[in-house]
Amino acid sequence: MTPSPPPAAAPPSGLPLRERKKLRTRHALIDTALRMFTERGFDGATLDELCDAVEVSKRTFFRTFASKEDVAMAPAEDMWRAFADRLAGRDLGGRPVAAELRAVLRETVAAMPDEGWEHRMLLSRRLAAATPSMDAHGLHFCNRTSARIVADLHRRLDVDPADPRPRLAIDLVVAAWHHALETWTAQEGGHTRGALAARLDAAFDALPGALSFAAPARADSPPPAESTG
Amino acid sequence: MTPSPPPAAAPPSGLPLRERKKLRTRHALIDTALRMFTERGFDGATLDELCDAVEVSKRTFFRTFASKEDVAMAPAEDMWRAFADRLAGRDLGGRPVAAELRAVLRETVAAMPDEGWEHRMLLSRRLAAATPSMDAHGLHFCNRTSARIVADLHRRLDVDPADPRPRLAIDLVVAAWHHALETWTAQEGGHTRGALAARLDAAFDALPGALSFAAPARADSPPPAESTG
DNA sequence: AGGTTTATGCCACTTAGTGGCAAAGTCGTC
DNA sequence: GACGACTTTGCCACTAAGTGGCATAAACCT
Structure with missing residues (x-):
C-alpha cells in the first residue's frame, strides 16, 4: 500500500474563510486524485468518482483545475x-x-x-x-x-x-x-x-x-545500411 | 487567404493498393485539418467536420491518428x-x-x-x-x-x-x-x-x-522585496 | 441584521475518444 | 477471371472529459 503523505498543511489562518475553504478543497482534490490514480491508473478513476470522494461537484472541480491532467x-x-x-x-x-x-x-x-x-x-x-x-x-x-x-x-x-x-x-x-x-x-x-x-x-x-563528449572512434555502429539520403 | 502548400506527393507506386490508399487518406486528413484549423481555430473545427470533408468515418480517423492533436x-x-x-x-x-x-x-x-x-x-x-x-x-x-x-x-x-x-x-x-x-x-x-x-x-x-553568460552587475533588479524564504 | 458579493451545485449538452461487428474492398492462388 | 481468405471501413452505441447557464447557498461588509 502506498504510504500516505503528511496531511497538507492547514491553510494560513490569516486568510478569509472563503480563501481557506478553496485551498482546502484544492488540497483534498490533489491528494485524493493522486491516491485514486495511483490505485487504479489515471484512466481508471473518473472525475465523477474523484468529485464524489471529495464531495464537491464536477463544476467546482473545473473551477479549481483546468483539466484532469492539471490536478495530477x-x-x-x-x-x-x-x-x-x-x-x-x-x-x-x-x-x-x-x-x-x-x-x-x-x-x-x-x-x-x-x-x-x-x-x-x-x-x-x-x-x-x-x-x-x-x-x-x-x-x-x-x-x-x-x-x-x-x-x-x-x-x-x-x-x-x-x-x-x-x-x-x-x-x-x-x-x-x-x-x-x-x-x-x-x-x-x-x-x-x-x-x-x-x-x-x-x-x-x-x-x-554533454556538449563536448565524443563517441568512441569505433563505437558499435549499426550494420552498414543502404543509403538513407 | 493561406496559400495552399503543394499537393502531397502521390504515394510511391511500388506499394500495394491498400498501403497507397492509407497514405492518401493520411495526407488528406493532415492537409484538410491544417486548413480547417487555420481557418477556424483548432477547437472551431470538429473531427466530424474534418471527416466529412475528407469523406472518411471518424472510426477511420482514429485508426490513422491517435488523437485530434496527432493530426495537427x-x-x-x-x-x-x-x-x-x-x-x-x-x-x-x-x-x-x-x-x-x-x-x-x-x-x-x-x-x-x-x-x-x-x-x-x-x-x-x-x-x-x-x-x-x-x-x-x-x-x-x-x-x-x-x-x-x-x-x-x-x-x-x-x-x-x-x-x-x-x-x-x-x-x-x-x-x-x-x-x-x-x-x-x-x-x-x-x-x-x-x-x-x-x-x-x-x-x-x-x-x-548560454551556459556561461552573466547578467550585468547592475542589472535592473526588481524592487527590494520582503524575504521570500 | 440585512444587503451585497462570491462560490457552489445542478443540469443539459457537446465533443473527443472507444469498442464491437457486419459489409466492403483487396489480395493471392488456381 | 473466379473464389476464398484476409484486411479495412463505416455504422452504431456508448463513455467520460469538458462547457456554460442559472438558481441557491455561503461569506462578507456595513
Whole structure:
C-alpha cells in the first residue's frame, strides 16, 4: 500500500474563510486524485468518482483545475510557479545566469511549503511516466513558465530580444532538472528533497560534458545500411 | 487567404493498393485539418467536420491518428521520426555527439520527402502556439522520441546507463531546435528549410554562451522585496 | 441584521475518444 | 477471371472529459 503523505498543511489562518475553504478543497482534490490514480491508473478513476470522494461537484472541480491532467500534475506546477516567483525576487547581477537559475531552482525545491511535497511529486511523476497526457501537460506547463521567465529576463537584464542565450539558459537548467527528476524517481527509496537537489547539481554539472563528449572512434555502429539520403 | 502548400506527393507506386490508399487518406486528413484549423481555430473545427470533408468515418480517423492533436502535429512528428531513423543509420564514431545530433537534424529537415513540409510545419507551429493541447502533444512526442534515441545511444556507444551526457546532449539539441523553430515561425516570410537550418545552427552555436553568460552587475533588479524564504 | 458579493451545485449538452461487428474492398492462388 | 481468405471501413452505441447557464447557498461588509 502506498504510504500516505503528511496531511497538507492547514491553510494560513490569516486568510478569509472563503480563501481557506478553496485551498482546502484544492488540497483534498490533489491528494485524493493522486491516491485514486495511483490505485487504479489515471484512466481508471473518473472525475465523477474523484468529485464524489471529495464531495464537491464536477463544476467546482473545473473551477479549481483546468483539466484532469492539471490536478495530477499539481505538485510539479506548484513548483514551477514557486520557481518563477522566487526568481522574480532575485538579484541576478554579475553572475552566470544559468548557474543562478539552477541555484534558485534548488532553493525552490528546498522551500516548497507543502510538507509532503516530495512524496506527492513522486506519486505524480510515477503516474506521468505511465500516462502520456499527464506527461504532455507537465512538459507544456514547464515550457510555458520558461517562456514567461525568459520574457521577464529579457526585460530585467536589458538584453536584446533576439539574443538566444536567456531562453537557452533556462532550457539547459530545465533539461538538468528533468534528468534529475527522472533518476530520482527511479532510485530505490530515499526520495528526499536533498537527494533531488543533489541530482540536479550533478546533471547541471554534466552539461558542458554533454556538449563536448565524443563517441568512441569505433563505437558499435549499426550494420552498414543502404543509403538513407 | 493561406496559400495552399503543394499537393502531397502521390504515394510511391511500388506499394500495394491498400498501403497507397492509407497514405492518401493520411495526407488528406493532415492537409484538410491544417486548413480547417487555420481557418477556424483548432477547437472551431470538429473531427466530424474534418471527416466529412475528407469523406472518411471518424472510426477511420482514429485508426490513422491517435488523437485530434496527432493530426495537427503530424509535420513535426514525421520529422522526429525521420530524425530517429536517420540517426539509427549514422556512424557516430569519434566526433562530439551533440554536434552529430545537430548535423543529423539538419540533414533530416533538408531531406523531408514531403515537398510542402516546411509550409505544413509553419501552419502547424502557428496553431500550436495558440493551442496548448497541440503544443503539449508535440512536446511529449519529441520527449518520447528523445528517450528512445537515448536508449539506442546508450547501447551503441556502450556508455554507462547512469551517464547523463547522452540524454543531456540530445536535450541541448532539442532546445536549440525549438528556439530555431520559434524564431523561424516568427520571421516575416522566407520560411524555407535553409532558413530553418541556419537558425538551428545559430542556436546550437549559442549553447556554450548560454551556459556561461552573466547578467550585468547592475542589472535592473526588481524592487527590494520582503524575504521570500 | 440585512444587503451585497462570491462560490457552489445542478443540469443539459457537446465533443473527443472507444469498442464491437457486419459489409466492403483487396489480395493471392488456381 | 473466379473464389476464398484476409484486411479495412463505416455504422452504431456508448463513455467520460469538458462547457456554460442559472438558481441557491455561503461569506462578507456595513
